[in-house]
Amino acid sequence: MNKLAFVFAGQGAQYQGMGKDFYENFSSSREIFETADKALGFGITSVCFEGSEEQLAMTEITQPAIVTVTAAILEAVKEKGVKPDMVAGLSLGEYSALVCSNSLKFEDTVRLVQKRGKFMQEAVPVGVGTMAAIMGLTKDQTREVCEEASIHGVVEPSNFNCPGQTVIGGEVEAVRKACEIAKSKGAKRAMELKVSAPFHTSMLQNAAENLWGELNHVNVSPMEIPVITNVTAKEVLCETQIKETLVKQVMSSVMWEDSIRYMIEQGVSTFVEIGPGKTLSSFIKKIDKTLNIMNIEDLNSFEETINKLEVLGYAKGSNSDWSNEGTWENDSVRVV
Structure with missing residues (x-):
């Protein structure tokens, strides 16, 4: 059926300078960074571009940083008129998937994942x-x-x-x-x-409970693009399930391989990883080498991928309005 899916990176993909190409070349991407700075009350933009490895590795910094960079790249992709048939993200990346589906507002999400990172870090004492x-x-x-x-x-x-x-x-x-x-x-x-902690285990129950309290203050809209959740490796059926799923995700196994296999069963033949790094692309290649697998993390990979998507017929022209299209040596390791 030749469907297109976007997949979004989790924590661990961060690096100094991520997203800067898009900030400098796309006004819509720059607006995302400015929105994040305002929503968080500090300069996450400068952290993304100039932060030290130690600073970027702090969970409550890493999570909003990656979500911001991913959302900024997504804005540039939207300008090329490319819309996925479904989306998924590994752990933290699921929040970017929900932003892509227009179910969560970006400014709410970036604040939420900062608190998620803090809750996850504090749930289990260091060394336990x-x-x-x-x-x-x-x-x-x-x-x-x-x-x-x-x-x-x-x-x-x-x-x-x-x-x-x-x-x-x-x-x-x-x-x-x-x-x-x-x-x-x-x-x-x-x-x-x-x-720093045993993420996605029952030991994170306190983090899940604290996250639930924060989610009570977040508005969730109907999904315009199907979202495949880590918890069940299936589509979230309606917006009322999203909060419950995000809470479960913190202390449940991430079913990434099954999520990809499910999307393949639904007709997805092309996957585009959006955000820093290429780890998800490497995972998908190990699941099925026959797929079209691409990534976008900087201008070079952006231009290369957009050109390939145009050849494959997925690009629908610049400035397409998604909202009018209806609803419908070492292997890298990612854990959050």
Whole structure:
């Protein structure tokens, strides 16, 4: 059916200078950065362009920074008249997907994800929880590993990114024991990650509860583009489910591989990753090498991708109004 999907990056894709090309070359992108600065009450723009690695790695900074850059790039894409048939994002990227679908307003979203980052950081004291990437085991094998290691504490699957790459999270002793068990079952690698909390596990329940309180102050509109959620790897059926889904997402496994497979089943043959980095593109290639897979993170990749989309017939002309079209060595690891 040759449908087009946009996918959006999560935390971990950030780097100094991200989004600057678009700020300097598109007035609509510049407005996004200015809106974010005003909504947050500080210069997230200068952080994106000039912030140190340490500053950009702070969860409550990283999350609004990535959402801002992604939204700025999306504005430039809109000017080329390219509209996706469906959207999805890995963890934090799901918020960008909801902005793309016009279900969440950008200014509400950028404030919300800053608080989300703060809640996630504070949910588990530093040193209590951790995460690990497991390479070379199936999803079922990873679940078995977690079950066996659970006698040592909380340990659960956090991310199912692509075939052969899963992420687990939980209490430090249990996660380290799970790594040992994974290696005994034939895992190619089982390595602890440099993260500050066990994201997407039940240990984040306090963060989920705090997020629910913030979501009560956010307006949600009907989706103009179908959104595939991490929690179920299926479409969110109506706007009333969005808040509940975002709360569950904080402490539930990210079903990224299943989300991509579902979109393929629905006829998607072209995926465009929007935002910093190319990690999602690499995941999708490992799921199905026959797909058209592109990314947009700077002007060069923007021009290259737009040209390819025009050839494929997805670009509908400049300044298209989406609102009038109806509703309808190391592998990278992403966990939030």
